[in-house]
Amino acid sequence: MISSSCIRVFADTAYIEQCQQRLASVEPGLAALAAVLSLAGNRVRLQMLFLLAQEQQLCVCDLADVLQMNVSAISQHLRKLKDGGVIQARKVGQTVFYSLSAAQQPLIHSLLAAASTSHATSAR
Amino acid sequence: MISSSCIRVFADTAYIEQCQQRLASVEPGLAALAAVLSLAGNRVRLQMLFLLAQEQQLCVCDLADVLQMNVSAISQHLRKLKDGGVIQARKVGQTVFYSLSAAQQPLIHSLLAAASTSHATSAR
DNA sequence: TAGGTATTTTAGTTATTGCTTAAATAATGT
DNA sequence: ACATTATTTAAGCAATAACTAAAATACCTA
Numbered sequence: 001m002i003s004s005s006c007i008r009v010f011a012d013t014a015y016i017e018q019c020q021q022r023l024a025s026v027e028p029g030l031a032a033l034a035a036v037l038s039l040a041g042n043r044v045r046l047q048m049l050f051l052l053a054q055e056q057q058l059c060v061c062d063l064a065d066v067l068q069m070n071v072s073a074i075s076q077h078l079r080k081l082k083d084g085g086v087i088q089a090r091k092v093g094q095t096v097f098y099s100l101s102a103a104q105q106p107l108i109h110s111l112l113a114a115a116s117t118s119h120a121t122s123a124r
Numbered sequence: 125m126i127s128s129s130c131i132r133v134f135a136d137t138a139y140i141e142q143c144q145q146r147l148a149s150v151e152p153g154l155a156a157l158a159a160v161l162s163l164a165g166n167r168v169r170l171q172m173l174f175l176l177a178q179e180q181q182l183c184v185c186d187l188a189d190v191l192q193m194n195v196s197a198i199s200q201h202l203r204k205l206k207d208g209g210v211i212q213a214r215k216v217g218q219t220v221f222y223s224l225s226a227a228q229q230p231l232i233h234s235l236l237a238a239a240s241t242s243h244a245t246s247a248r
Numbered sequence: 249t250a251g252g253t254a255t256t257t258t259a260g261t262t263a264t265t266g267c268t269t270a271a272a273t274a275a276t277g278t
Numbered sequence: 279a280c281a282t283t284a285t286t287t288a289a290g291c292a293a294t295a296a297c298t299a300a301a302a303t304a305c306c307t308a
Contacts, residue, residue, distance in 0.1 A: 019175060019190040029239035030170050037235070038165030042296085046158045050150065051143060060255060066143040073297055075256055094254045094305040107238050111161070114231050115153035166266085184285060197267055199286060218275040218284045 036104060039084045040111055044069070045077050049100070049108055050115070052087060057099040160228060163208045164235055168193070169201050173224070173232055174239070176211060181223040 023030075040046050048063055060078065064071045078098055081087045086108065088101045100108055147154075164170050172187055179186075184202065188195045202222055205211045210232065212225045224232055 016186070016189045019179065019186075022178060023171060023175060023190065026174065026239055027171075030174060031167055033235065033239040034165055034167045034170045036165075037161045037170070041158055041160075041162030041165040043155055043158045044296085046154050046161070047147060047151075050154060051147060054146060055143065061253095062140070062143075065140045066147065070298070071255075072257085072299080075254095076296080079256080091255095091305095096255065110234060110238070111157065114234070115150055115157040168266085185283095194268070195285075196269080196287085199284095200266080203286080215275095215285095220285065 035084055036086060036107065039081055039086055040108070042077070044073075045081060046115075048074075048077060048081070049086070050112055052098060052100050053109060053112055057090070057097040059095045059097050061095075063098075159208055160210060160231065163205055163210055164232070166201070168197075169205060170239075172198075172201060172205070173210070174236055176222060176224050177233060177236055181214070181221040183219045183221050185219075187222075 040049060044067065047067060051058055051063065051066060058066075060071060060075055063069075063078075064074045067074065078087065078089075082089060082098075085101055086104045087098050090097045090099070164173060168191065171191060175182055175187065175190060182190075184195060184199055187193075187202075188198045191198065202211065202213075206213060206222075209225055210228045211222050214221045214223070
């Protein structure tokens with residue numbers, strides 16, 4: 001037992017274990033989702049995903065121009081997104097075009113939909 | 125101009141500016157979304173959100189027991205989620221019950237749905 | 249082959265994050 | 279008032295993240 005348990009009215013051992021069991025059953029999915037969300041949870045990367053969703057594909061230079069950022073910084077963000085399976089690369093000559101990966105495209109689109117629809121309640 | 129622009133076939137200034145303009149129009153929404161996603165993009169916090177979605181409400185102790193983590197660490201995660209407007213607190217005696225905030229509940233549920241349905245394609 | 253362009257990688261710096269420990273608050277019961 | 283319980287806060291630390299600058303790679307064209 002890592003930390004001292006509370007002695008409270010609600011919640012008994014059986015209840016705790018039930019929660020743990022339900023959690024365990026979805027844990028792989030949650031871990032994978034957390035990985036994608038942490039990638040999308042960066043302002044610059046979310047902008048990049050928005051642009052890719054809108055334009056289908058963009059090269060590193062395009063993104064750097066639009067976001068007015070260092071090419072190297074953009075490239076490093078793209079690498080993270082690619083490593084996370086969120087985007088894919090297609091090389092044409094010396095230009096690399098990035099696009100949303102087919103696998104994660106639905107998730108990304110549903111996330112971005114939330115940005116427009118949900119009237120983003122300001123924090124605090 | 126922050127970085128040297130590329131001299132490439134696709135993409136001209138007009139195109140870049142068009143992208144920038146579209147981006148600017150959704151930027152407030154994207155920034156707000158990024159804030160929520162970065163909160164949900166942490167494995168522990170996503171587990172907490174899953175549990176809150178499942179059980180409606182839980183106190184700090186419950187979460188610490190289920191996740192087998194330090195009460196203080198849990199409390200600090202809860203604070204971030206509350207500051208971000210993702211959850212809300214209700215105090216009953218000396219126990220504080222946390223639950224998903226009404227405003228962000230739809231977004232959180234749609235995120236969690238992705239964890240079960242989307243057959244989370246493993247990265248790399 | 250040489251030079252230029254697009255991109256990636258490496259190294260270094262600074263800022264942020266998540267956790268631990270310990271102390272501080274707050275509410276409850278004696 | 280005092281001890282107990284639930285939670286929060288503060289301080290410190292190790293790990294991670296994001297950016298800059300510089301060097302390395304890859305591809306194209308003359």
